[in-house]
Amino acid sequence: MALVGGSLTMASVAALPVLIGLAVDYAIQFQARFEEGRAAGLAPADAAPTAAAAGGPTIASAGIATGVGFLVLLLSPVPMVRGFGVVLVLGIVFAFGCALTAGFAALSRFGERPARRWWKERPADVPPPFARTRERFGRIASGALGTAVGRPRRVLAIGLLLAVLGWAADTQTKVISDVTQLVPQNLQALKDVHELEKATGVSGELDVTVRGKDLTDPNVVKWMTSFEQSVLAAHGYKPGDTCRQPKNAPELCPALSLPDLFSTSGQAITQQNIRSLLSAVPPYFSQSVISHDHTVANLAFGIRLMPLDKQKKLIDDIRGRLKPPPGVTANVVGLPVLAAEANAELSSTGRRALTLLAGLAAVFLVLLAIRRRLRDAAVPLIPIAFATGWSALVLFLLRIPLNPMSAALGALVIAISTEFSVLLSARYREERRAGAGPARALELTYASTGSAVLASGTTAIAGFAALIASDIRMLRQFGIVTVVDLTVALLGVMIVLPAALMWAEQHGKFSLRDLDPRRALARLRWRRPRLRRPRPEGPDLE
Numbered sequence: 001m002a003l004v005g006g007s008l009t010m011a012s013v014a015a016l017p018v019l020i021g022l023a024v025d026y027a028i029q030f031q032a033r034f035e036e037g038r039a040a041g042l043a044p045a046d047a048a049p050t051a052a053a054a055g056g057p058t059i060a061s062a063g064i065a066t067g068v069g070f071l072v073l074l075l076s077p078v079p080m081v082r083g084f085g086v087v088l089v090l091g092i093v094f095a096f097g098c099a100l101t102a103g104f105a106a107l108s109r110f111g112e113r114p115a116r117r118w119w120k121e122r123p124a125d126v127p128p129p130f131a132r133t134r135e136r137f138g139r140i141a142s143g144a145l146g147t148a149v150g151r152p153r154r155v156l157a158i159g160l161l162l163a164v165l166g167w168a169a170d171t172q173t174k175v176i177s178d179v180t181q182l183v184p185q186n187l188q189a190l191k192d193v194h195e196l197e198k199a200t201g202v203s204g205e206l207d208v209t210v211r212g213k214d215l216t217d218p219n220v221v222k223w224m225t226s227f228e229q230s231v232l233a234a235h236g237y238k239p240g241d242t243c244r245q246p247k248n249a250p251e252l253c254p255a256l257s258l259p260d261l262f263s264t265s266g267q268a269i270t271q272q273n274i275r276s277l278l279s280a281v282p283p284y285f286s287q288s289v290i291s292h293d294h295t296v297a298n299l300a301f302g303i304r305l306m307p308l309d310k311q312k313k314l315i316d317d318i319r320g321r322l323k324p325p326p327g328v329t330a331n332v333v334g335l336p337v338l339a340a341e342a343n344a345e346l347s348s349t350g351r352r353a354l355t356l357l358a359g360l361a362a363v364f365l366v367l368l369a370i371r372r373r374l375r376d377a378a379v380p381l382i383p384i385a386f387a388t389g390w391s392a393l394v395l396f397l398l399r400i401p402l403n404p405m406s407a408a409l410g411a412l413v414i415a416i417s418t419e420f421s422v423l424l425s426a427r428y429r430e431e432r433r434a435g436a437g438p439a440r441a442l443e444l445t446y447a448s449t450g451s452a453v454l455a456s457g458t459t460a461i462a463g464f465a466a467l468i469a470s471d472i473r474m475l476r477q478f479g480i481v482t483v484v485d486l487t488v489a490l491l492g493v494m495i496v497l498p499a500a501l502m503w504a505e506q507h508g509k510f511s512l513r514d515l516d517p518r519r520a521l522a523r524l525r526w527r528r529p530r531l532r533r534p535r536p537e538g539p540d541l542e
Contacts (some may be wrong), residue, residue: 001087003343003483005503008253009083009164011087011153011489012083012087012195012477013475014084014462014467014475014478015087015091017460017463017466017467017479017482018088018091018412018416018460018464019088019091019092019094019095019464020126020459020460020463021416021456021457021459021460021463021464022063022091022092022095022329022419022460023067023099023488024096024424024455024456024459024460025099025423025452025453025456025457025459025460026063026095026096026097026099026103028102028452028455028456029054029055029105029423029449029452030051030059030099030107031102031103031106031107031452032055032102032128032425032448032449032451033050033051033052033054034047034048034051034107036049036051036306037050037446039078040446042097042198044107044108045108047107048107048108048532049106051104051312051338052104052421052439054140055323056100058422058423058426059099059222060096060098061136061367061370061371061422061425061426062419062422062423063092063093063095063096063365063417063419064366064370064417064419064424065363065366065419066092066415066418066419067089067092067415068091068092068362068363068366068416069359069362069363069411069414069415070085070088070092070202070356070411070415071085071089071362072087072355072358072362072411072535073085073088073412074086075085075355075358076355077341078199078343079343080379080522081307083378085411088415091342091381093216103404105488106205107503126346126376140381141249142496144494145442145443145446145498148246148495148496148498148499148502149438149439149442149499149502150501151499152498152499152503152506153498153502153503154353155495156499156501157494157504159383159386159390159492159496159499160386161233161367162384162386162389162390162393163386163388163389163390163393164389165354165389165393166388166389166390166391166393166394166396166405167388167389167392168354169392169396169397170349170352170389171349171391172396172400173395173396173402174401174402175309175343175401175402179195180204184468193305194305197245197304197534200207200243200244200302201243201245201249201250201253201302201304202243202253202255202302202303202304202333203303203304203305204302204303204305204335204336205254205255205299205300205301205302205303205334206300206301206302206303206315206318206332206334206336206337206338207298207321207333207334208227208298208299208300208301208318208330208331208332208333208386209298209299209327209330209331209333210224210258210296210297210324210329210330211296211328211330212295212324212327212329213293213332214294214329215258215290215293215294215295215296215297215328216269216274216275216278218269218271218274219270219271219325220324220325220328221258221259222269223275223324223325223328224257224259224297224299225259227321228257228259228301229253230321231252231301231318232250232252232253232301234255234317234321235250235251235252235314235317236248236250236251236252237250237252237253237254238250243302243404249304250304251265251304251306252301252302252303252304253301253302253303253304254279254300254301255300255301255302255304256289256300257289257298257299257300258289258297258298258299260289261277261278261286261289262333264392273480276295278290278325285401286470303336308340308343308344309344310465311336311338311339311340311342312340312344312422314343315332315336315337315340315341317450318332319332324539325379334402350400352410355410355411356388356410356411356414358383359411359414359415360385360414361383361409363381363384363414363418364377364378364381364416367380367381367422375504376425376429379425379500379501379504380418380421380424380425380497380500382495382497382500383417383421383492383493383495383496383497383500384413384414384417384418384514385493386422386490386492386496387414387417387488387489388413388414388486388491389412390488390492391413391484391485391489393490394484394488395481395485397483398484400477400480400481400484401477402477402481412482412485413489414459415488416486416489417458417489417492417493420453420457420489420493420494421493421497423449423453423491424445424446424449424450424453424497425446425501427449428442428445428501431444431445436500438502439502440497442501442502446494446498450494451496453490453493453494454490454494457486457490458490460486461483461486461487461490464479464483465479465483466479467482468480468483510536
């Protein structure tokens with residue numbers, strides 16, 4: 001970033017835990033392959049290229065799919081979020097390259113050395129550290145895997161139901177847009193804004209640009225005057241020193257505008273008087289309210305610091321009052337307009353849903369291009385899609401609000417879940433090609449690659465948990481939301497993916513017709529077994 005002149009933002013800081021988790025994931029996956037080669041009797045120098053050849057294509061395909069999932073962040077209206085996506089994509093390239101080079105170099109160099117025990121030798125009757133915890137966790141994982149393998153349709157149906165509830169709950173999740181609540185309260189810029197508002201009653205400017213052939217027309221000037229007065233009155237302004245009052249301060253205050261030049265002149269509003277006054281005013285003063293050719297004018301309003309959603313309503317009200325004379329156009333412009341509209345798009349439930357669909361579609365197309373089989377591309381997407389709904393449901397139940405950064409987390413959940421799902425499904429296919437049955441292949445997959453995925457996922461979650469200690473509320477909330485999302489995504493992949501793989505084995509060959517949601521729901525339904533009447537016994541009825 002330094003070499004290309006990039007800047008450090010809150011989004012790029014938040015990208016560091018993601019890259020740590022991905023880098024650890026690649027390193028652990030390669031190390032797991034390396035240890036398999038060592039267990040087969042290969043020397044470190046031979047185990048390294050064998051592991052790279054065995055795991056490289058799979059890990060690279062997972063990295064590509066993850067990167068494409070992050071590219072969906074480029075659709076965000078917030079530049080900071082778009083920069084977040086770019087940093088993540090570049091970080092994936094560097095993380096994979098480092099794991100493939102420096103990682104194998106370290107394994108080859110230190111692979112012969114015996115592991116040093118940091119604890120003293122224990123008596124035979126003393127269990128190793130965390131033995132009970134590992135044993136209990138192993139029983140839970142084994143039971144979950146057994147349930148997913150034994151009842152795949154029921155697991156998928158329950159997962160789909162919870163996901164649908166989460167997608168519905170996402171429409172009710174609150175998005176915090178008050179900038180003063182998202183940045184550190186001791187930030188000097190925030191203190192300056194409060195000091196400015198205390199002294200002047202406003203913290204920024206909102207402009208209305210008026211365009212026409214000749215804005216010195218008295219009818220146009222009268223319209224601008226009445227429009228300015230109506231907008232100010234509608235938002236609490238009264239003539240007098242009301243902008244600095246501590247209680248019931250108006251949302252808008254007057255600023256320098258073209259009508260203000262004529263309201264204080266005392267002259268009648270005629271075209272001759274208007275042009276005479278403009279020619280008498282110094283150019284450096286008049287050019288701030290009207291252009292030299294009298295075709296563009298400006299109406300300025302002072303605006304107080306307020307939440308962006310409230311600011312959007314104010315701007316919409318001003319737009320609704322814009323009814324210029326024939327031949328004249330008017331538009332509300334300025335930085336507050338851009339910020340309010342960007343926040344409205346980001347907070348839009350429909351936009352978040354479209355972002356999720358775009359992410360899933362992009363990942364599906366990448367997997368289809370790599371694996372060239374509809375089944376191998378569609379099955380890993382099942383837990384990924386479910387995870388987006390589950391995370392939304394958990395956030396709704398915990399009443400955790402979103403902010404401009406965390407509102408784009410759906411793409412992050414898709415990308416990280418893709419990493420886990422692709423690696424596990426690829427290893428499952430390897431075990432199946434090696435001759436293992438479906439249940440045995442899942443057992444082998446989760447005993448090897450599953451452990452590595454769990455370790456890397458836990459590392460990523462721990463990295464995001466570090467953001468919770470930040471004094472920047474936006475980063476702190478981003479860390480909390482991401483910890484919840486990644487935990488749900490990791491558990492979802494570990495539980496739902498085996499059910500999806502087993503269901504795919506029972507389903508048979510896939511076709512494009514299976515993408516129909518009605519067919520998918522019909523296949524996921526389970527039927528209550530019919531109770532057969534007991535047959536009478538007897539030698540003549542056998």
